Amino acid sequence: MRKLLNLCLVCVACTSFSSIASVTGVEFMAQMDSDDDGFITLREAVKNTDLLREFGHIDMDEDGKISEAELIASDYGREVLSLPI
Numbered sequence: 001m002r003k004l005l006n007l008c009l010v011c012v013a014c015t016s017f018s019s020i021a022s023v024t025g026v027e028f029m030a031q032m033d034s035d036d037d038g039f040i041t042l043r044e045a046v047k048n049t050d051l052l053r054e055f056g057h058i059d060m061d062e063d064g065k066i067s068e069a070e071l072i073a074s075d076y077g078r079e080v081l082s083l084p085i
Contacts, residue, residue, distance in 0.1 A: 039065035
């Protein structure tokens with residue numbers, strides 16, 4: 001019985017953590033877009049090494065900045081934002 005209770009507590013904790021850990025595109029953009037222009041530039045992407053590594057793949061129109069739409073459309077964005085593939 002005690003093992004079952006512990007397992008239930010772990011499941012509840014994991015479920016709670018995953019809902020807290022997921023962010024929306026708007027929240028992610030707000031965290032990364034330090035000049036509030038609606039885009040993530042290379043200079044801003046330096047704050048997140050994974051984003052920096054994927055920058056060229058995410059920036060579909062190759063204008064040197066990532067829009068929220070580009071982020072959401074990317075594999076990286078779907079993974080980070082926990083969006084369905």
